[in-house]
Every structure is written in C-alpha cells, then in structure tokens.
Amino acid sequence: MPQPQNGDPSASHQPPLSAHELRPSFVRLDQYIPDILIDLKYAGCDNFIGAVVDGYQQACALLSRPAAEALANVAAELRQQNLRLKIFDAYRPQRAVDHFLRWASSAEDLRTKERFYPALEKPQLFEQGYLFSHSSHSRGSTADLTLTDNDGRELDMGTIFDFFGPQSWPESADVSPHQRANRDLLQSVMRRHGFTGVREEWWHFTLADEPYPDQYFDFLPWE
Ligand SMILES: C[C@@H](N)C(=O)N[C@H](C)C(=O)O
Numbered sequence: 001m002p003q004p005q006n007g008d009p010s011a012s013h014q015p016p017l018s019a020h021e022l023r024p025s026f027v028r029l030d031q032y033i034p035d036i037l038i039d040l041k042y043a044g045c046d047n048f049i050g051a052v053v054d055g056y057q058q059a060c061a062l063l064s065r066p067a068a069e070a071l072a073n074v075a076a077e078l079r080q081q082n083l084r085l086k087i088f089d090a091y092r093p094q095r096a097v098d099h100f101l102r103w104a105s106s107a108e109d110l111r112t113k114e115r116f117y118p119a120l121e122k123p124q125l126f127e128q129g130y131l132f133s134h135s136s137h138s139r140g141s142t143a144d145l146t147l148t149d150n151d152g153r154e155l156d157m158g159t160i161f162d163f164f165g166p167q168s169w170p171e172s173a174d175v176s177p178h179q180r181a182n183r184d185l186l187q188s189v190m191r192r193h194g195f196t197g198v199r200e201e202w203w204h205f206t207l208a209d210e211p212y213p214d215q216y217f218d219f220l221p222w223e
C-alpha cells in the first residue's frame with residue numbers, strides 16, 4: 001500500500017474548520033480571475049483514473065483566497081505577454097485522494113496505464129512521488145496548471161498533464177528547446193508570485209505561504 005505522505009495531518013492540533021466557516025476563506029477561480037481557463041480533469045473521464053473522481057461531481061475550481069490572489073497576479077503578468085492560465089486541478093477534497101488510493105490498490109484496472117504511467121506499476125506512483133495519501137491539494141493552496149496562448153491553445157510542455165514518469169520532471173533533459181523554454185516560463189512566473197513547484201511534475205504548484213499548512217479538508221466546493 002502507498003506509504004509516503006505529503007504532510008502529516010495528525011500533526012495539526014487545531015479543530016477542523018467546517019465548510020461554512022471556510023467559505024469566506026476560499027474563492028472560485030472562474031469568478032476571481034476573468035480570463036482564466038478551467039479544465040478540471042478529475043471532473044471528467046480523461047484522467048489517470050479513467051472516471052469522474054469522488055468530490056468532482058461538479059466542476060468547481062476553488063482555492064484559498066491568498067492562493068487565488070497570487071494566481072491573479074500570475075495571470076496579470078501573463079496577460080502582458082498574451083498568455084493565459086489553464087487550471088487542471090485546484091482544491092481537492094480528501095475523498096478524491098481516497099478514490100486515488102482505492103484505484104491504486106486494484107491491480108486489475110490497468111485501462112489508463114498506457115496513456116498515463118506506461119513505465120510504472122501502481123504502487124510506484126506513490127513510492128516515486130507522483131501521488132500521496134494526503135495531498136497538498138487538500139490544503140487548498142495548490143493548483144495543477146499550464147499556460148495557453150490568448151486563444152486558449154496550450155503551450156507545449158513536453159508531456160500531457162498527469163503523465164507519471166521522468167519526462168514530466170520540470171528539469172527533465174528529455175524535452176525540446178521549445179518545451180524547455182515553455183517549462184522555464186511557467187516555473188519562473190509561478191515562483192515570482194510566491195509558488196513553489198515539485199521535482200516530479202511540471203504542472204504542480206503550492207503557495208509557499210499557504211494559510212492552512214496542517215489541514216487536509218474534505219468539504220465539497222459547491223456546498
Ligand atoms: C495527481 C497529480 N495531479 C498530483 O497532484 N500529484 C501530487 C503529488 C499530489 O497528489 O499531491
């Protein structure tokens with residue numbers, strides 16, 4: 001079973017906040033950033049699970065207000081270059097992560113292997129840092145995203161979103177100069193506005209000064 005964790009929820013001594021209490025602290029990205037593009041992959045079937053993920057029955061991209069503010073600054077800088085942000089995932093309820101865990105424990109279901117993790121076995125997705133049993137997304141200040149041109153065409157980053165393998169590492173040498181330039185542009189603009197990336201995924205960013213560093217939420221965005 002998956003071992004590594006992206007944080008230790010048991011370390012939190014604060015009582016969990018209810019969805020009602022959290023509501024003013026979270027904002028919908030489509031209402032906050034006018035030209036942002038939203039394509040929540042886990043609300044459809046074109047994802048590594050191959051099905052709508054628990055907690056994504058409605059496609060609602062939510063982030064903590066500080067993370068959304070920082071992302072708005074990213075979008076404003078990109079606008080000057082005729083570029084836009086496209087969101088693949090944002091706040092992720094813990095029940096979605098639990099769905100990933102159930103999927104990972106089923107050795108028979110290999111429908112998406114060729115497209116998303118051709119060189120890995122399911123347990124290795126956790127061992128190698130592509131999935132966690134507690135994800136920073138559930139803390140509400142992490143987003144998976146890419147860049148597009150003004151017409152919404154994605155810039156070529158060298159792999160599809162959620163391709164689990166070394167080619168997706170931001171620093172991978174296995175990309176063309178054009179793809180490298182696109183990755184560097186994404187990394188630099190996100191870092192300039194307070195986000196940190198991870199070694200394994202070019203699309204994954206967390207607000208460094210996140211407001212809920214120890215809490216893993218499970219409320220539904222539309223409730
Ligand atoms: C599943 C992928 N999109 C992702 O977000 N991975 C990180 C490591 C996570 O689950 O926290």
Ligand SMILES: [Zn+2]
Pocket residue numbers: 089137142143144203204205
């Ligand atoms: Zn992510």
